[in-house]
Amino acid sequence: MDEMDLSPEQTEKILQFQDLTGIDNLAVCRDALQRHSWDLEVAVQDQLNISEGRPSVFASENSPPAVVNDGIIQHVFYTPPTGRWGGPFGYFISFVFQICYNTFSSILRFAISIFWREPRRQVIDPVGDVLKFIAYFNETYSRTHPVFYQGSYAQALNDAKQELKFLIVYLHKENNQDSTNFCRDCLTDTEVVEYINSNTLFWACSVTTGEGERVSHTLKISSVFPFLAVIILKDSKMTLVARMEGPTNSTELISRLSAVVSANITFLDGARSERIARSLTQTIRREQDAAYMESLRADQEKERKRHEEQERKRRQEEFEQQRRHEEQLRKEAIRRAKIDLASQIPEEPPSNLPDTLSVVFKMPSGERIERRFFRTHTLKDIYNFIFCHPSSPDSFEIATNFPKRTLQCETEGEKTLVEAGLGGREVLFVYDLDA
Numbered sequence: 078m079d080e081m082d083l084s085p086e087q088t089e090k091i092l093q094f095q096d097l098t099g100i101d102n103l104a105v106c107r108d109a110l111q112r113h114s115w116d117l118e119v120a121v122q123d124q125l126n127i128s129e130g131r132p133s134v135f136a137s138e139n140s141p142p143a144v145v146n147d148g149i150i151q152h153v154f155y156t157p158p159t160g161r162w163g164g165p166f167g168y169f170i171s172f173v174f175q176i177c178y179n180t181f182s183s184i185l186r187f188a189i190s191i192f193w194r195e196p197r198r199q200v201i202d203p204v205g206d207v208l209k210f211i212a213y214f215n216e217t218y219s220r221t222h223p224v225f226y227q228g229s230y231a232q233a234l235n236d237a238k239q240e241l242k243f244l245i246v247y248l249h250k251e252n253n254q255d256s257t258n259f260c261r262d263c264l265t266d267t268e269v270v271e272y273i274n275s276n277t278l279f280w281a282c283s284v285t286t287g288e289g290e291r292v293s294h295t296l297k298i299s300s301v302f303p304f305l306a307v308i309i310l311k312d313s314k315m316t317l318v319a320r321m322e323g324p325t326n327s328t329e330l331i332s333r334l335s336a337v338v339s340a341n342i343t344f345l346d347g348a349r350s351e352r353i354a355r356s357l358t359q360t361i362r363r364e365q366d367a368a369y370m371e372s373l374r375a376d377q378e379k380e381r382k383r384h385e386e387q388e389r390k391r392r393q394e395e396f397e398q399q400r401r402h403e404e405q406l407r408k409e410a411i412r413r414a415k416i417d418l419a420s421q422i423p424e425e426p427p428s429n430l431p432d433t434l435s436v437v438f439k440m441p442s443g444e445r446i447e448r449r450f451f452r453t454h455t456l457k458d459i460y461n462f463i464f465c466h467p468s469s470p471d472s473f474e475i476a477t478n479f480p481k482r483t484l485q486c487e488t489e490g491e492k493t494l495v496e497a498g499l500g501g502r503e504v505l506f507v508y509d510l511d512a
Contacts, residue, residue: 083107090117098124104349105241111356112239127240127278142234144308145316146297152340154333156323158301159255203229206286210249213283219265223273226280230292233280238310241345241352243338245273247281248293250302255324259303266327276338277307298322307337311344408471415465422461425449434494435502438475440468441509456497457490463507470509478504 083091087110094106094117113120204227211225226233230246237244247264250256263269273279282289298304299322307319319337321330426433426449436459438446448462463469476483477499484497484505494500 087115090115093117094120094124097121100124104346104353108241108349108352111353127236142238142315144234144295145311145314146295147316151317152307152319152333152337154319154321154323154325155301156325159258159324201287203231203288203291206288207280207282209286210281210283210289214260214264214281218260221265221267221270223264223270223279226278228280230280230282230288230295233278234308234315237278237308238315240278241310241349243277243341243345244308245277245279245334246292246296246306246308247279248289248296248298248302248304248306249281249283251283251285253302256303258324263325263327263330269327269330272331272334276334296320307334307341309341309345310348311341313348411471418461419465422465423451423454423458426451434500436499437502437504438463439504439506441470441473441507441512442468444468450494452495452500453493455490456484456486456492456494459484459494459505460486460490469507470511472510474508474510476506476508478506 087107090110091103091106094110095101095103098106098121100106100109109124110117110120113123207225207229208227211227214222214225226236228236233244233246236242249260282292284290284293293304296304296306296317298306298320301322303321303324305321306317308315308317310316311318318341319333321333325333428449430451432452433449434452435447435449438448440446446463446466446468448459450459460475463473463475474483475486482498489497
């Protein structure tokens with residue numbers, strides 16, 4: 078089982094399929110499951126349909142595979158019809174006559190077909206013709222018989238090709254003693270039934286029906302009945318590998334079929350191995366394609382993220398540039414404002430003049446700046462003084478020490494220092510609002 082390169086799940090399905098269908102060959106079980114995409118339920122149901130003679134899901138009336146019918150490569154088993162005159166000598170004469178007759182009739186049919194198409198019975202209901210013969214066999218001979226394939230000849234060919242099975246075609250002629258004996262003695266024999274059911278698909282029809290007559294022309298049978306043909310998939314073509322004409326018994330029939338199966342089983346085994354190898358190759362290719370697509374998706378995702386990161390960095394860089402530009406504009410505006418406001422700062426009064434007050438400003442850097450103002454100077458004047466000082470932060474507020482009170486220099490800038498509650502010697506703290 079390990080040599081089949083199966084997953085644990087596939088191995089379990091093969092064992093379940095083998096248990097449910099009773100098929101011993103693991104390669105056959107694997108092939109059946111692969112053809113049904115490893116759907117265990119569908120594969121088992123289809124196998125049960127075939128074992129009961131019903132067409133599989135692959136059987137089709139349309140485009141049946143062509144059958145190679147080359148007499149040189151066929152096993153031919155011929156027995157003269159019962160009641161042939163002359164004993165061994167008569168058999169020899171009849172055999173030679175049969176060869177000459179078949180050759181001459183083939184040439185004659187070919188010549189006639191060039192100028193005139195032989196009228197044949199129209200095939201209206203091929204499946205109905207087959208079911209009619211099955212019912213006839215059950216009523217006339219016995220219900221013990223090989224599992225009759227309950228579909229048309231085309232469907233049987235398609236199923237034999239898909240299932241890689243031997244297909245036995247039996248053409249029956251009514252009111253023929255050898256055919257009657259064959260049905261009564263051979264096809265009802267339990268050993269024959271078991272052998273055919275175990276190794277082949279078995280399709281049968283009467284040549285008196287449209288479907289049976291069409292198949293008889295397709296297989297180019299002679300006038301000797303009963304007639305059996307064995308067809309298999311050989312070298313990628315459905316090939317007629319054996320034909321049996323004339324009466325036979327159960328032992329001889331099994332012996333002939335065994336010889337045909339032994340001589341041709343390697344073709345089916347080879348086809349099955351090729352199918353498994355092809356399926357394995359397709360599985361590997363699908364896995365490789367899936368891995369490639371996964372790798373491609375990973376590369377595309379990586380490229381997408383790389384592009385997004387580049388775009389994010391670009392936007393961030395643009396934002397930083399815009400921010401720096403705006404900061405430069407702001408600083409430039411502050412610089413110009415300081416230049417403009419510097420001329421509006423009142424001069425510091427002398428220390429000996431009355432109505433002055435001394436203010437000590439404690440800057441955020443710890444620097445102490447002392448300045449005298451007239452009591453009539455405004456909050457706006459002290460604000461402009463600090464604003465224009467080199468140590469001043471760009472955005473600030475001024476507050477008293479105790480009790481702590483923020484001077485509203487912007488909204489109440491026109492208040493005098495006295496009106497703002499300042500007098501004598503004051504210590505004011507400058508707070509950096511951007512810190």
